[in-house]
Amino acid sequence: MIIYLLCLVLFCCGLYCILRKRNIIKIILGVIIAEYAVNLFFILVAYRMEGRSPILSSEVEIVNLVDPLPQALVLTAIVIGLATTALLVALAMRIYEKYGTFDITKIKELRG
């Protein structure tokens, strides 16, 4: 139970950074930290006490394996997270080019 709580505290750190910071790059760092916390939570649910990694081998007879299903889900989620981060960084660079600043309180005109 305490491990799940520590994982949730990491997610709340990322959430605080998204809500309260004024620099766009800091907001992107908050999104990255929140993503790490969610992926960690999935793998924590899948752990089995005294388990072994889900890769069979020809010499040893294995009885106790860890759950492989959340690991398969997280594997694709990590690469998709990288693609989303790259998209955010491209948007931030375009905003800097147009307005000359990274501060979100100065980007208030909704004109084209």
Place this chain on the structure above:
Amino acid sequence: MSKEHDKGMSLIVKVITRLTVGLILLYGIYIVLHGHVSPGGGFAGGVIIALSFVHLMLAYGKDVALKKLPKTAMSFFEGMGAILFLSIALLGFTGGYFFLNFISKGEPFRLFSAGIIPLCNIAISLKVGAGLFAIFVVLVLLKFEWEKKE
């Protein structure tokens, strides 16, 4: 002689890059091909292949790296990876349903086993590697144009 030393990083970095970049590419291909007997698979191997080209571009400047892998080749590899994956899936219709594992299974723990899984790994690694390298090249070119204007 002085034109080579203008772009990219210092001489020590260039020498070390020349030694290690081929090994990184080979390691990425190893992880892709053994995806069904040891940890790794298509995604991790594709990212490592993209990282080897990124390493070349960081150390030597963008002209040398783009000569090794031009933009038309990048878009070709990415499209080819996606089309290969989809066609392997559609070929499963010959056996019965979509995505059927129709090639013979072979004996376990060998390299040529597990049906369509190694072919799918190769297709995915081409797509992921070419796509991520394309993203990096485009972002660096945008920054290069900024610095030319200022």
Place this chain on the structure above:
Amino acid sequence: MIELYVLLIFMIIGAIIAIELKDLLSSVIAVGAVGLGLSIVLLILKAPDVAITQLVVEILCLIILIRATLKKDLPFSTTGRWLLNTLITAGFIVVFLLVAIRAFKDLPEFGYPIMRVANTYLKEGLVKTGASNLVASVILDFRAYDTLGEATVLFTAVIGVLAIVRRIGRKKKDEVVEEDDE
């Protein structure tokens, strides 16, 4: 299990440092340290596939962040109502944590998962697919539709980045547009 707790506390301290620093380059490096700690935690939790992927993806993410965005940072001044905003945000996060603690009582205990679907995959994975890496057999044989969807999402993201960065737009008065063809 003591090393798991130590590494998690290291990650939380790294995240707090990354949030509070004023220099952008140092915060990006602190986020890199958090990702490295996460990769070691994934190895302790017996998931080697995921650990390899997390390590190399985090390296590429750091390279994109550092290479593409480091400009001079602007000094920020804190406007009024700063204390009220921070208190409201902290209050919201405390309420969120309290509700989540009540929800955690329904999860199975750490280390004893309910593996109803996964037991079938573990027993019949080697026989039905012939692959000895069970995670690869799950993503490419039992659940191959998800991998097809993921390939589509990556393709869309690459097209999106190329569309944002292209230079087609309104020309200013005497500016020559050089087409940067991709």
